[in-house]
Amino acid sequence: MCILVLGGAGYIGSHTALELVKAGYEVIVADNLVTGYRSAVPEKTKFYEGDIRDSDFLDNLFCSEKIDAVIHFAAFSLVGESVTNPLKYYDNNLCGTKVLLEAMVRHGIDKIVFSSTAATYGEPENIPILECDRTCPTNPYGETKLAMENMFKWTANAHGLRYVSLRYFNACGADESGTIGEAHHPESHLIPLILQVPNGKRDTISIYGTDYDTPDGTCIRDYIHVTDLAQAHILAVQYLLNGGESDIFNLGNGVGYSVKEVIETARTVTGHPIPAIETPRRVGDPARLVASSEKARKILGWNPTHDSLEEIITSAWNWHKNHPNGYAE
Numbered sequence: 001m002c003i004l005v006l007g008g009a010g011y012i013g014s015h016t017a018l019e020l021v022k023a024g025y026e027v028i029v030a031d032n033l034v035t036g037y038r039s040a041v042p043e044k045t046k047f048y049e050g051d052i053r054d055s056d057f058l059d060n061l062f063c064s065e066k067i068d069a070v071i072h073f074a075a076f077s078l079v080g081e082s083v084t085n086p087l088k089y090y091d092n093n094l095c096g097t098k099v100l101l102e103a104m105v106r107h108g109i110d111k112i113v114f115s116s117t118a119a120t121y122g123e124p125e126n127i128p129i130l131e132c133d134r135t136c137p138t139n140p141y142g143e144t145k146l147a148m149e150n151m152f153k154w155t156a157n158a159h160g161l162r163y164v165s166l167r168y169f170n171a172c173g174a175d176e177s178g179t180i181g182e183a184h185h186p187e188s189h190l191i192p193l194i195l196q197v198p199n200g201k202r203d204t205i206s207i208y209g210t211d212y213d214t215p216d217g218t219c220i221r222d223y224i225h226v227t228d229l230a231q232a233h234i235l236a237v238q239y240l241l242n243g244g245e246s247d248i249f250n251l252g253n254g255v256g257y258s259v260k261e262v263i264e265t266a267r268t269v270t271g272h273p274i275p276a277i278e279t280p281r282r283v284g285d286p287a288r289l290v291a292s293s294e295k296a297r298k299i300l301g302w303n304p305t306h307d308s309l310e311e312i313i314t315s316a317w318n319w320h321k322n323h324p325n326g327y328a329e
Helices: 011-022 055-064 079-084 086-107 140-159 190-195 226-241 259-270 294-300 309-322
Strands: 002-006 026-031 046-049 069-072 111-117 162-168 170-172 205-208 220-225 247-251 256-258 276-279
Touching (some): 086 140, 170 226, 190 309, 256 259
Parallel strands (some): 002 069, 111 162
């Protein structure tokens, strides 16, 4: 079976490509390398450099390779940037997906797994969050991801496409080999920002808000190891290859950790004091975001195995301490 991983030079895409290779799949990676890294692409994969907004590029790829299913990571994902530059996100995320779906229909490729996000829900009405809960994004990033999900739904109705949309929460950690990991510029995720302190990249970590209605007053989030996310994408591909119907699944551990708990665990893992500064809340940060993943466990057979916060941060630290400049070295 041949799987095309779009955006496979990025953080979650590269880990998924690696797990696919380990599982014995033939893997093709396509990426425009705007935010991804060529050196993150695993060995034993075939690489195409190009943009999914380029229909000629996609036609050439689909004519050259026999693709059984597609995994789609090729989207911009910075919430703050999406607010200040929304048209960039509509152009890349929505227009790119439109061109991709047109090419898939032309070439008779009818199975796709989509990397979606908890940002489709916006401010949660219930904790833990269920797939049937209201979707009301509070930023253009979440809005474009929700619109992409709807594009899959209507394309499925019109052309027989089958899709799985995976809405996941805080991706973190790194492959146990330490050869690939998280490298964003600018960095916006909590765990790599914390680890910049023991790595000498910053002096302190900021805690945005200590007056939330949580046990220690700081925000609570559901952290999910990137390798567990990768395994969920493979299970979703297998589900579609076995005839499964289109569906949407949350991916999370179902357990929330506060900002203070994450910082304290990072202190334990790194042996560094990691000074923290308490600052006012940021606008739009919900107090709690925790997923219910019962549906994915029941239907896909997904069972996260790297669900301890200490293991997650240890794997991240193994990557960051040996690659303080990411892939730039």
